[in-house]
Amino acid sequence: MSTEKERTADALSTSWGPDDLTSKARIRNAALSLFARDGQDGTSLRAIATEAHVTVGLVAHHYGTKEGLREAVDTLIVDLFADTLRSAPMSGTAREIVTLRDGAVAQMLAANPTIVDYLRRSLLTGQGQTGDVLSRLAVLTAEQVKALREMGLASTDRSVTEQTLTTLVRQFGRLLLQPLVNRIVDEFGEPGEHPPELVVSVKS
Amino acid sequence: MSTEKERTADALSTSWGPDDLTSKARIRNAALSLFARDGQDGTSLRAIATEAHVTVGLVAHHYGTKEGLREAVDTLIVDLFADTLRSAPMSGTAREIVTLRDGAVAQMLAANPTIVDYLRRSLLTGQGQTGDVLSRLAVLTAEQVKALREMGLASTDRSVTEQTLTTLVRQFGRLLLQPLVNRIVDEFGEPGEHPPELVVSVKS
DNA sequence: CGGAGTGCTGTACAAATGTACAAACAGCAC
DNA sequence: GTGCTGTTTGTACATTTGTACAGCACTCCG
Numbered sequence: 001m002s003t004e005k006e007r008t009a010d011a012l013s014t015s016w017g018p019d020d021l022t023s024k025a026r027i028r029n030a031a032l033s034l035f036a037r038d039g040q041d042g043t044s045l046r047a048i049a050t051e052a053h054v055t056v057g058l059v060a061h062h063y064g065t066k067e068g069l070r071e072a073v074d075t076l077i078v079d080l081f082a083d084t085l086r087s088a089p090m091s092g093t094a095r096e097i098v099t100l101r102d103g104a105v106a107q108m109l110a111a112n113p114t115i116v117d118y119l120r121r122s123l124l125t126g127q128g129q130t131g132d133v134l135s136r137l138a139v140l141t142a143e144q145v146k147a148l149r150e151m152g153l154a155s156t157d158r159s160v161t162e163q164t165l166t167t168l169v170r171q172f173g174r175l176l177l178q179p180l181v182n183r184i185v186d187e188f189g190e191p192g193e194h195p196p197e198l199v200v201s202v203k204s
Numbered sequence: 205m206s207t208e209k210e211r212t213a214d215a216l217s218t219s220w221g222p223d224d225l226t227s228k229a230r231i232r233n234a235a236l237s238l239f240a241r242d243g244q245d246g247t248s249l250r251a252i253a254t255e256a257h258v259t260v261g262l263v264a265h266h267y268g269t270k271e272g273l274r275e276a277v278d279t280l281i282v283d284l285f286a287d288t289l290r291s292a293p294m295s296g297t298a299r300e301i302v303t304l305r306d307g308a309v310a311q312m313l314a315a316n317p318t319i320v321d322y323l324r325r326s327l328l329t330g331q332g333q334t335g336d337v338l339s340r341l342a343v344l345t346a347e348q349v350k351a352l353r354e355m356g357l358a359s360t361d362r363s364v365t366e367q368t369l370t371t372l373v374r375q376f377g378r379l380l381l382q383p384l385v386n387r388i389v390d391e392f393g394e395p396g397e398h399p400p401e402l403v404v405s406v407k408s
Numbered sequence: 409c410g411g412a413g414t415g416c417t418g419t420a421c422a423a424a425t426g427t428a429c430a431a432a433c434a435g436c437a438c
Numbered sequence: 439g440t441g442c443t444g445t446t447t448g449t450a451c452a453t454t455t456g457t458a459c460a461g462c463a464c465t466c467c468g
Binding site (some may be wrong): 120125139142161162180184193 | 334342369383384397403407
């Protein structure tokens, strides 16, 4: 991965002031935030420009069209995902490895709730287009599954498709569904009542 | 319930030709379909008018603003939900009753996938506004829970909030998350491979 | 017959949006 | 200095959007 990617990935998780980032990076981060909150159709290029403290023209200059901006945001997320998985240790039994990798992903997502919101939206808004961020994450996950299999670090008693699916559901399912729980508790729960935990899995 | 409501509710589940419906009903149904597919911001009043074979002016004439149209769609769904629950039998043990009611809801939702898509979108798009369709469904569910409790037909070992939450998650959770599974299987699965079943529940 | 109400059409309009483009500006090699 | 490359601004434009409004056709009641 290029140094550019690491720099931008770090820009999300570390606590750099917005002044330390390039305008290009600030635009992309603003797009991620606003896309996650209001959806892609719901956020204008002007809103992104304002949030990034630049003008509309600069957004078009760096990313061309709105679609180009979306691809940049997608790439940021996919790279962050890949970096997270690459930095996860690969030692121990197959089960231990899965637990460690799931934990690394969960920790990364917990540190970047904006990405979770963005992915949740992508799941609905995206019409299943290839090149979509979810497709790219699915491809990434499938590659990881195959790699672990070849190293003998993953069970092979299920199909690759089913194993990929299980992994993604394990990592995303609970997070994608959380708003439903939060809304109910917000509506009826007494203040201070903590939302119960969701369990999401695929029936084997 | 007024006869109007029952007529409109039937309009979804039975197989009446579009010519048999009033323009007002056709507009509302078109709005439901397009809102479900493209989101509320993503569908113009003109697209709804075209789908319903009317002009833009008539949409405004019947429903005033786009917000009014959304409320009409929400009301249709809530009424359909209420009708479904009212027609479910209330006999047997507490567990049997829950199973029967969940089955009735599942059957209704399976017959109206458009409503599922609409609700899935509402979960994200809606900013938790009261009056939102999910809020109204939550209120409806909570009322049902309390009613069943007073009749001694529901267990009282958990809080009403938790019981309401469990019910909604049981009825919606799997459906809301299904697109994730479908997309993975579409992307990697061999043709004809059927998506495995999801399991969603709240940790007790 | 007449008129009143209602469903319905067509059009008009201001606001917002994505995109294109010309010009100003900064840093840097030569 | 001069030229060059990349950044940044400001503005302009066509399109789409939600909403408002004036008028036509029809039905029903007196």
